[in-house]
Amino acid sequence: MLFRTSPEKFWNLIAKKYAASPIADLDAYQRKIEKLKSYLSSDDDVLDIGCATGTQCDDLANSVKHVTGIDISRKLLDIAETRKVEREISNVDFVEATIFDSRFEASRFNVVTAFYVLHFYEDLDEAVRRIYEILKPDGLFILETACLGDKSIITGKLIRLAGKLGFMPLINILSTQKIEQSLEQAGFTVIEKIKFSESIDEYTLIARKPLR
Numbered sequence: 001m002l003f004r005t006s007p008e009k010f011w012n013l014i015a016k017k018y019a020a021s022p023i024a025d026l027d028a029y030q031r032k033i034e035k036l037k038s039y040l041s042s043d044d045d046v047l048d049i050g051c052a053t054g055t056q057c058d059d060l061a062n063s064v065k066h067v068t069g070i071d072i073s074r075k076l077l078d079i080a081e082t083r084k085v086e087r088e089i090s091n092v093d094f095v096e097a098t099i100f101d102s103r104f105e106a107s108r109f110n111v112v113t114a115f116y117v118l119h120f121y122e123d124l125d126e127a128v129r130r131i132y133e134i135l136k137p138d139g140l141f142i143l144e145t146a147c148l149g150d151k152s153i154i155t156g157k158l159i160r161l162a163g164k165l166g167f168m169p170l171i172n173i174l175s176t177q178k179i180e181q182s183l184e185q186a187g188f189t190v191i192e193k194i195k196f197s198e199s200i201d202e203y204t205l206i207a208r209k210p211l212r
């Protein structure tokens with residue numbers, strides 16, 4: 001049950017290899033970053049969940065006031081620190097934490113981003129409610145994650161089994177529909193749904209917390 005109970009061990013183990021692997025579809029990634037920037041403003045305080053080596057935090061940094069990148073892997077965060085210094089970026093901080101960390105008080109962030117991490121939360125609804133809580137009214141939640149529920153049933157079941165047996169972190173079998181439902185239940189309104197890459201199946205969802 002090694003990685004089931006301590007997923008950070010898995011990410012620490014593969015950190016160097018992960019950091020060396022190129023972005024799967026660089027054109028699509030760049031289009032995504034440009035799109036995200038169109039939603040950001042220079043006053044924004046952003047939280048990036050599962051920031052890994054911090055690439056996205058660094059790429060968004062010059063469009064906002066501050067970015068906090070959080071991750072459970074100390075080794076990935078150390079690589080993120082090194083890369084931030086190399087790029088001479090001063091408004092990004094990397095913190096070893098999850099979204100449930102009490103340092104993140106209610107209505108703290110203007111924008112929360114989560115790329116390829118939500119499927120590691122066993123209780124998606126609980127995670128989405130917590131993200132809603134730490135966002136300011138009118139704040140944005142921007143996400144994209146693995147949706148094994150939209151793919152072959154066998155692939156999904158095998159990956160979930162590998163997680164249950166502890167060979168890798170436990171993965172929640174999500175679908176785009178399930179995520180949209182969870183967002184709506186928490187109180188978000190989905191304002192845009194975009195597919196940036198032909199070769200990557202998942203949608204990027206942009207959701208807003210109402211002003212009230």
Ligand SMILES: C[S@@+](CC[C@H](N)C(=O)[O-])C[C@H]1O[C@@H](n2cnc3c(N)ncnc32)[C@H](O)[C@@H]1O
Nearest residue numbers: 011050051052070071072073098115116117120
């Ligand atoms: C597949 S990587 C995605 C990294 C990056 N967001 C991207 O899109 O390239 C998943 C990352 O989420 C982190 N992670 C896994 N579970 C987490 C959790 N509960 N809270 C914060 N980070 C987590 C892992 O350590 C890893 O860095």
